[in-house]
Amino acid sequence: MRSDYLAAVAKIxxxxxxxxxxxxxxxxxxxSKKLDNVMADEKGLREAVLNGHxxxxxxxxEWIKNQRKLDCHEICMWARTKMxxxxxxxxxxxxxxxxxxxxxxxxxxxxxxxxIALYFGFIK
Numbered sequence: 001m002r003s004d005y006l007a008a009v010a011k012i013x014x015x016x017x018x019x020x021x022x023x024x025x026x027x028x029x030x031x032s033k034k035l036d037n038v039m040a041d042e043k044g045l046r047e048a049v050l051n052g053h054x055x056x057x058x059x060x061x062e063w064i065k066n067q068r069k070l071d072c073h074e075i076c077m078w079a080r081t082k083m084x085x086x087x088x089x090x091x092x093x094x095x096x097x098x099x100x101x102x103x104x105x106x107x108x109x110x111x112x113x114x115x116i117a118l119y120f121g122f123i124k
Contacts, residue, residue, distance in 0.1 A: 005025060012018045038045055046054045053060075117123040 002025075009018055009021045009025070012021065043054075046057075050057050114123070
């Protein structure tokens with residue numbers, strides 16, 4: 001690939017453009033060397049990617065794999081209980097809201113009927 005690039009650059013007539021492309025090739029060579037160095041240092045790369053967790057990373061995967069194999073009866077029962085508690089709590093809140101709405105509607109009807117009765121002279 002490098003030789004194809006150099007052959008293409010050699011065909012460029014503008015010296016400034018050719019210099020720019022050769023400079024770009026030099027930059028790409030430097031980046032390539034740095035990447036090769038990073039890839040060669042597997043321990044350093046692992047540490048950098050795992051951000052300080054490289055010591056326990058494989059063990060964590062193993063633990064997760066084992067957790068997936070466990071019988072979920074206890075966990076599932078806890079989750080079901082929690083869901084029922086949340087549903088009951090939501091129902092209590094809903095009931096409270098309905099009571100408030102019912103009272104407000106009752107008061108509104110009372111005020112409306114009283115207003116009508118006063119307007120038409122049924123109440124003096």
